[in-house]
Structure formats: structure tokens, C-alpha cells
Amino acid sequence: MKCDKDVVNLMHGYLDDDLTKEDETKLRNHLEDCEACQKHFHELKRSITLLKSVEQVKAPENFTKQVMQNLPTEKKHKKYVRWFKMHPVVTAAAIFFVLMFSGLFTAWEQDSQLTVSKQEDIIIKGDTVIVPEGVTVEGDLVVKNGNLKIEGTVEGDVTLINGKLLKKEESMNGDVLLASAGDINGEFKQVNQIFDWILYHLNNFFKSIFSLGE
Amino acid sequence: MDLMIREKIKQVKKGDQAAYEDVVMYYQDKIFQHCYRMLGNAHEAEDIAQEAFIRAYVNIHSYDEKRKFSTWLYRIATNLTIDRIRKRKPDYYLDAEVKGTDGLDMYSQLATNERLPEEEVQGMELQSYIQDEISNLPPKYRSIIMLRYLEEFSLQEISDILDIPLGTVKTRIHRGREALRKKLRHV
Ligand SMILES: [Zn+2]
Numbered sequence: 001m002k003c004d005k006d007v008v009n010l011m012h013g014y015l016d017d018d019l020t021k022e023d024e025t026k027l028r029n030h031l032e033d034c035e036a037c038q039k040h041f042h043e044l045k046r047s048i049t050l051l052k053s054v055e056q057v058k059a060p061e062n063f064t065k066q067v068m069q070n071l072p073t074e075k076k077h078k079k080y081v082r083w084f085k086m087h088p089v090v091t092a093a094a095i096f097f098v099l100m101f102s103g104l105f106t107a108w109e110q111d112s113q114l115t116v117s118k119q120e121d122i123i124i125k126g127d128t129v130i131v132p133e134g135v136t137v138e139g140d141l142v143v144k145n146g147n148l149k150i151e152g153t154v155e156g157d158v159t160l161i162n163g164k165l166l167k168k169e170e171s172m173n174g175d176v177l178l179a180s181a182g183d184i185n186g187e188f189k190q191v192n193q194i195f196d197w198i199l200y201h202l203n204n205f206f207k208s209i210f211s212l213g214e
Numbered sequence: 215m216d217l218m219i220r221e222k223i224k225q226v227k228k229g230d231q232a233a234y235e236d237v238v239m240y241y242q243d244k245i246f247q248h249c250y251r252m253l254g255n256a257h258e259a260e261d262i263a264q265e266a267f268i269r270a271y272v273n274i275h276s277y278d279e280k281r282k283f284s285t286w287l288y289r290i291a292t293n294l295t296i297d298r299i300r301k302r303k304p305d306y307y308l309d310a311e312v313k314g315t316d317g318l319d320m321y322s323q324l325a326t327n328e329r330l331p332e333e334e335v336q337g338m339e340l341q342s343y344i345q346d347e348i349s350n351l352p353p354k355y356r357s358i359i360m361l362r363y364l365e366e367f368s369l370q371e372i373s374d375i376l377d378i379p380l381g382t383v384k385t386r387i388h389r390g391r392e393a394l395r396k397k398l399r400h401v
């Protein structure tokens with residue numbers, strides 16, 4: 001083997017852990033006999049060592065804070081929803097007040113009947129709508145005020161209003177994982193209607209308080 | 215730790231801006247350092263690193279959770295640094311393919327012209343000398359050399375970050391190492 005590009009290529013192959021056993025032996029044998037290549041190889045390894053010795057730098061203080069300050073602001077609606085989720089007690093109290101004072105209890109109650117957009121081949125057990133195994137629902141499926149369990153397949157979009165998507169092996173509490181449900185070939189949309197409902201009425205409620213105070 | 219980040223990203227995707235703070239905190243040093251090595255200047259590095267995190271946030275929905283988040287974040291940061299360098303350096307410097315059989319002729323010339331007398335090198339702080347030499351590598355070699363040796367990514371990961379074929383990564387790391395060898399062998 002001559003001292004040319006080939007040897008240098010082998011060196012780099014070696015540094016990238018990319019050599020066959022034979023090539024490695026070839027390189028080793030050549031290096032034993034050739035001082036120039038030995039030097040070249042040594043210089044390569046040494047420059048990597050030097051490079052790695054460069055000191056680590058740290059981000060300036062307040063870096064994270066600044067990033068956070070410069071993020072585009074969230075949509076207001078999302079902020080509200082998260083605030084509600086983070087303050088369940090306050091939220092519950094607020095719901096109670098709103099419902100009490102605006103007499104919406106009955107309105108909500110009346111609107112709480114379970115409805116399904118399709119009937120054929122679908123089982124309704126208590127407040128749960130089941131698409132049984134082996135059944136394929138053509139088109140979209142809308143379930144209102146009930147839970148949904150998909151063991152078969154839904155070809156179209158699924159919209160779930162004020163209900164939960166149950167896992168195959170069920171369990172109401174805990175997170176509901178879409179992945180572990182049956183097949184939905186369209187889009188899956190969940191409308192947590194009570195939040196929108198409350199947001200709307202809370203807004204009106206406070207508005208009326210403030211206008212009274214004026 | 216990866217699991218924690220994964221969880222946070224999910225929350226961010228759902229619109230929880232506050233969850234992003236932990237993500238930034240976790241990666242800030244790495245990304246800042248990467249920008250600093252690419253740009254050779256702390257002020258610009260801060261600017262670009264900030265921008266990288268903001269872009270990542272704004273585009274979080276285009277991040278595919280099956281891939282590593284760090285890879286995605288480094289890609290954003292690297293692209294931004296390269297844009298910045300492009301703006302300040304004449305184009306030929308950045309884009310010039312290295313001519314010659316194994317692509318090293320231009321470096322040989324550079325290395326000879328820029329080589330410092332030995333005493334001077336010893337007098338200078340070695341650290342900043344090396345940092346300078348890193349900054350003097352053309353960006354496309356610099357990014358690969360740094361990702362490999364300072365951030366310790368595998369060649370495959372580097373190929374993902376830079377969105378170039380693995381073969382190209384190998385060629386460039388080869389050339390980058392040769393360039394660096396010429397610059398550092400007198401130290
Ligand atoms: Zn030789």
C-alpha cells in the first residue's frame with residue numbers, strides 16, 4: 001500500500017468506527033512501517049483531543065426567562081380553560097354559582113340525553129355507545145352525552161360531545177388513550193361541552209355584575 | 215430525562231405555554247453553546263439561540279414525536295446560525311466547494327497563510343486559539359465537527375439534524391478533520 005489517499009481514508013474510516021477487520025489490519029501494518037503516516041494519524045487524533053478540551057460555555061443568566069417573555073401570547077380561550085383545569089375547586093364553585101343563579105341547571109339537565117347519529121349495528125349499554133368488534137361504521141359518528149367504546153372500525157370522523165372515549169379494556173378514570181381504542185379512520189374530535197358552556201355563561205354572568213355595579 | 219421532555223412537549227402541543235419553560239431550561243446550555251461555537255461570538259449566539267427556541271415553540275406542531283426532540287431543535291438552531299453567517303460573510307466563502315483531489319488544497323493554503331508562529335500560539339490562551347480555529351472552519355464542516363465532537367451526536371444523528379445523506383456527513387467530517395489537523399498541528 002502506498003502512502004496516498006487510501007491510507008488517509010482508512011484513518012478516517014477508523015476514526016468513524018467504520019472499518020472492516022481487514023482494513024483495520026491493513027492500516028495497522030502500514031502505520032508500523034511508515035513514519036509519515038504515523039505522524040499524520042497522530043496529528044488527527046491529537047486535534048480531536050484538543051478540540052474536545054475546549055471549555056464548555058453556559059447560556060447567559062435569564063436566558064430561559066427571556067425566551068418565555070418573547071413567546072407569542074396564547075389564545076385567551078386556552079388560557080381560561082387551563083386556568084379552570086388548574087383550579088378545579090374554584091371552577092366547581094363558579095359552576096355552581098352560575099348554574100344556581102341563572103337557573104341553567106334545568107337547561108343543562110334537559111340537554112343531557114344521550115344521542116347517537118347512527119343506530120345500525122351499534123350497541124347502547126347504559127350511557128356507553130359501543131361499536132362492536134367486526135362492525136364497520138360507514139361515514140361519520142356523533143355521540144352526545146355518552147361515552148364511546150370502539151372495538152370495531154369507524155370509517156369517517158368521530159365527534160364526541162360531553163363524553164369520553166373508553167379504552168378497549170375500558171376503565172373510566174385515568175387518561176383516555178386514543179391509540180388504544182379501535183380504529184378511527186377519520187378525524188377524532190372531542191368537545192368538552194361543559195367548558196364551553198360554562199365559559200359562555202361565566203362571561204355573561206360577570207358582565208351583568210359589572211354593568212349592575214356601574 | 216427524555217421522558218420528562220416528551221411529556222412537556224405533549225403539554226406544549228396542547229397549548230400549555232408554561233410547560234415550555236422546562237424544555238428551554240433543559241436545553242438552553244446545549245443550544246447556546248452550539249450557537250456560540252458556530253458563530254464565535256456570545257452576543258450573536260444569545261440572539262440566535264433565543265430565536266431557535268421561539269421558532270421551535272411556534273412550529274411545535276410540525277415536530278414529529280417519533281423522532282428525537284434534540285435532533286429537531288439542533289436542526290432549527292443550526293439553520294439559523296448558517297443563515298446568520300451567510301448574511302455576514304461573502305457568499306463564496308460559505309458555498310465554495312473545496313477544490314482538488316481530496317478537497318484539501320484550499321485548506322492547505324489557508325493553514326499556511328494563517329499559521330501563527332509557535333511562540334505566539336503558546337502565548338495566547340490555547341482555549342481561545344482553538345475556538346478561533348473552529349470559527350475559521352467553513353460552516354458546513356464546522357457544524358459537523360462540533361456536533362460530532364462537542365455535542366457527541368452519532369453520524370446518523372448528524373445526518374438527521376442537517377438533513378443530508380450519511381455519505382455526505384462522512385465526507386465532510388473527513389475533510390473537516392483534515393482542515394482542523396492542519397490548523398492545530400503546530401499547537
Ligand atoms: Zn505511509
